[in-house]
Amino acid sequence: MEIKNDLLLRAARGEKTERTPVWVMRQAGRILKEYREVRGKLSGFIALVQNPDLAAEVTIQPVDILGVDAAIIFSDILVIPEAMGLPYTMEEGKGPRFPQTVKNEADLARLNIASEDSLGYVIEAIKVTKRELHGRVPLIGFAGAPWTIFCYMVEGKGSKTFSLARKTLYNDPAFAHKLMDKITESTINYLKSQIAAGADIVQIFDSWAGILPNSQYEEFSLRYIARIADAITEVPVIVFAKGAYASRRAIGAINCNVVGLDWNMDIEESRHLVGTDKTLQGNLDPAVLYADFETVKSETRKMIDQFGTFRHIANLGHGVYPDMEADKVKCFIDEVKAYSSSRH
Amino acid sequence: MEIKNDLLLRAARGEKTERTPVWVMRQAGRILKEYREVRGKLSGFIALVQNPDLAAEVTIQPVDILGVDAAIIFSDILVIPEAMGLPYTMEEGKGPRFPQTVKNEADLARLNIASEDSLGYVIEAIKVTKRELHGRVPLIGFAGAPWTIFCYMVEGKGSKTFSLARKTLYNDPAFAHKLMDKITESTINYLKSQIAAGADIVQIFDSWAGILPNSQYEEFSLRYIARIADAITEVPVIVFAKGAYASRRAIGAINCNVVGLDWNMDIEESRHLVGTDKTLQGNLDPAVLYADFETVKSETRKMIDQFGTFRHIANLGHGVYPDMEADKVKCFIDEVKAYSSSRH
Numbered sequence: 009m010e011i012k013n014d015l016l017l018r019a020a021r022g023e024k025t026e027r028t029p030v031w032v033m034r035q036a037g038r039i040l041k042e043y044r045e046v047r048g049k050l051s052g053f054i055a056l057v058q059n060p061d062l063a064a065e066v067t068i069q070p071v072d073i074l075g076v077d078a079a080i081i082f083s084d085i086l087v088i089p090e091a092m093g094l095p096y097t098m099e100e101g102k103g104p105r106f107p108q109t110v111k112n113e114a115d116l117a118r119l120n121i122a123s124e125d126s127l128g129y130v131i132e133a134i135k136v137t138k139r140e141l142h143g144r145v146p147l148i149g150f151a152g153a154p155w156t157i158f159c160y161m162v163e164g165k166g167s168k169t170f171s172l173a174r175k176t177l178y179n180d181p182a183f184a185h186k187l188m189d190k191i192t193e194s195t196i197n198y199l200k201s202q203i204a205a206g207a208d209i210v211q212i213f214d215s216w217a218g219i220l221p222n223s224q225y226e227e228f229s230l231r232y233i234a235r236i237a238d239a240i241t242e243v244p245v246i247v248f249a250k251g252a253y254a255s256r257r258a259i260g261a262i263n264c265n266v267v268g269l270d271w272n273m274d275i276e277e278s279r280h281l282v283g284t285d286k287t288l289q290g291n292l293d294p295a296v297l298y299a300d301f302e303t304v305k306s307e308t309r310k311m312i313d314q315f316g317t318f319r320h321i322a323n324l325g326h327g328v329y330p331d332m333e334a335d336k337v338k339c340f341i342d343e344v345k346a347y348s349s350s351r352h
Numbered sequence: 353m354e355i356k357n358d359l360l361l362r363a364a365r366g367e368k369t370e371r372t373p374v375w376v377m378r379q380a381g382r383i384l385k386e387y388r389e390v391r392g393k394l395s396g397f398i399a400l401v402q403n404p405d406l407a408a409e410v411t412i413q414p415v416d417i418l419g420v421d422a423a424i425i426f427s428d429i430l431v432i433p434e435a436m437g438l439p440y441t442m443e444e445g446k447g448p449r450f451p452q453t454v455k456n457e458a459d460l461a462r463l464n465i466a467s468e469d470s471l472g473y474v475i476e477a478i479k480v481t482k483r484e485l486h487g488r489v490p491l492i493g494f495a496g497a498p499w500t501i502f503c504y505m506v507e508g509k510g511s512k513t514f515s516l517a518r519k520t521l522y523n524d525p526a527f528a529h530k531l532m533d534k535i536t537e538s539t540i541n542y543l544k545s546q547i548a549a550g551a552d553i554v555q556i557f558d559s560w561a562g563i564l565p566n567s568q569y570e571e572f573s574l575r576y577i578a579r580i581a582d583a584i585t586e587v588p589v590i591v592f593a594k595g596a597y598a599s600r601r602a603i604g605a606i607n608c609n610v611v612g613l614d615w616n617m618d619i620e621e622s623r624h625l626v627g628t629d630k631t632l633q634g635n636l637d638p639a640v641l642y643a644d645f646e647t648v649k650s651e652t653r654k655m656i657d658q659f660g661t662f663r664h665i666a667n668l669g670h671g672v673y674p675d676m677e678a679d680k681v682k683c684f685i686d687e688v689k690a691y692s693s694s695r696h
Contacts, residue, residue, distance in 0.1 A: 166512075168510075169673060174637075174642070175642035177639070178643035179642055218595075218616065221616050221637050254597075272562065272566065272597070272598060273598075274598050277598075295515060295518035295521070295522055296522055298515070298522050298523055299522035303522060329515045
């Protein structure tokens with residue numbers, strides 16, 4: 009089906025657009041009362057992820073309510089470790105917990121390579137979403153970067169330092185690479201299934217990029233992201249490596265179309281480092297949305313001015329915080345549309 | 353009393369040294385079994401901070417056991433909010449909790465400006481430490497940067513996003529500046545008392561520097577650090593702003609002697625940004641200490657080669673993790689000494 013509003017896809021491929029496309033990380037989530045109503049019907053977050061019809065419903069909500077230029081499938085990066093054989097639980101306010109982690113070669117040997125069979129509920133959610141979107145906007149598929157997934161599989165939960173995961177890199181780099189390999193193969197399968205089911209573009213989230221020194225980041229994370237980006241030839245690829253300041257030039261050199269910037273990355277410097285043959289995505293400080301409407305608008309205009317009108321997809325520099333007001337998020341989206349239209 | 357090993361002070365002032373001085377953030381702590389024995393005698397961490405004799409004992413332990421070139425007074429950055437009127441508790445594995453936080457003008461008006469009276473136990477610990485050190489090495493005093501303290505006073509605990517604190521900056525910048533002012537005045541009083549009691553150099557820790565966009569970091573954090581650095585004329589000042597990649601040039605322009613680098617900051621780039629009239633401190637990835645002894649040594653030598661032999665104080669790029677082996681920490685320290693001696 010032809011996509012009516014294909015601004016995001018054209019911007020990702022470096023084509024000219026009438027205005028800057030805009031979406032928001034975590035747009036399908038607790039900021040919307042309509043989401044909270046759907047969520048309230050189920051026993052928990054994971055139950056919602058695993059329910060294709062309701063996942064599709066919350067995926068489409070921000071298109072209707074906020075007017076974003078793309079939907080992103082409602083899911084979680086941790087479906088990959090689960091599909092590889094490590095189930096997880098999600099405790100409200102506490103984050104994910106994996107009862108089993110990967111500690112040794114035996115644990116590693118037991119892991120599956122994930123495939124569509126074990127992730128059928130996401131694929132089904134994408135199919136339902138595509139049907140119900142009627143081609144209004146593109147649908148973004150996504151996965152965690154292998155390094156971020158590795159962190160959870162080794163630590164079993166979030167951490168301030170991820171010292172266990174980092175210990176493995178120094179202590180047993182060969183083991184780390186073997187685990188990273190399995191995660192990468194799983195992720196490629198997963199993204200290809202998402203694309204076959206209808207995802208029009210995919211984003212790779214490297215949430216914990218910022219905790220590795222530069223050289224280690226390139227060895228243990230970026231090379232696997234690059235392998236994924238090389239494998240995904242069907243649709244454009246967005247790489248969002250939060251905190252990877254020192255690796256922006258290297259990210260700009262891999263085979264992706266879009267580089268996401270976090271809110272601390274200087275726009276001009278990032279453009280210089282990434283180069284002009286990639287689209288940049290981001291990067292308003294999400295905390296701006298706590299301010300009054302006038303400040304939201306003026307900060308949004310400032311951001312648009314800094315990025316310019318070419319090869320930019322507007323977004324926040326991080327996921328929207330759950331306690332933010334939907335009206336402020338909408339104000340950001342509306343201002344991107346209005347102001348960038350006047351400038352294009 | 354004259355200080356016998358004054359390498360750290362000379363390096364801080366930019367004087368030539370026979371070798372690179374070395375100390376380790378969190379050197380007085382759980383990595384040492386001798387520390388754990390002392391700690392076990394008391395009801396908790398805060399009780400140890402508030403016991404001058406035992407605080408002095410654990411402060412000196414790493415000088416004896418690890419052979420570091422400086423002691424750093426055993427304390428916590430959160431003594432400042434406590435002295436201003438917000439007591440805290442420290443739960444094992446959970447971090448600090450403040451039952452009261454600063455939410456409005458009334459809360460702000462109730463806060464004290466901290467002075468020596470409310471921080472007598474730290475000052476006494478410094479006096480005892482100085483007496484028992486017999487001038488062997490310098491004693492480092494310290495405080496949190498106002499922005500980091502602000503985060504705890506507004507949020508009441510640690511946070512992944514510190515969204516409440518950041519909300520305040522956008523929502524009520526005048527209020528934020530008033531609170532920052534009070535914290536800054538308290539911190540200047542506190543550091544001056546530490547110096548009067550015997551601290552030979554002071555370090556300002558900005559643990560949450562990395563969560564603010566550049567321009568906001570300079571407005572809400574760095575200007576207050578600069579005010580502190582201007583006020584401290586008696587001894588050298590070290591500024592360690594973790595994650596402040598985009599502000600390294602600005603930090604290099606303030607009136608401090610030493611700029612601390614975290615483990616993700618590229619050494620050559622940082623030297624270029626900070627300039628040659630400051631000493632750099634850091635920045636081995638602490639996770640290197642999980643590796644075998646040979647790797648610890650080779651990574652340490654690589655770091656020394658990158659910093660060169662002038663205006664460098666060796667350290668880790670973050671506090672040592674509590675589960676690290678003291679022998680590995682000692683290996684790092686010994687290698688800095690041996691290798692830098694051969695190169696100087």
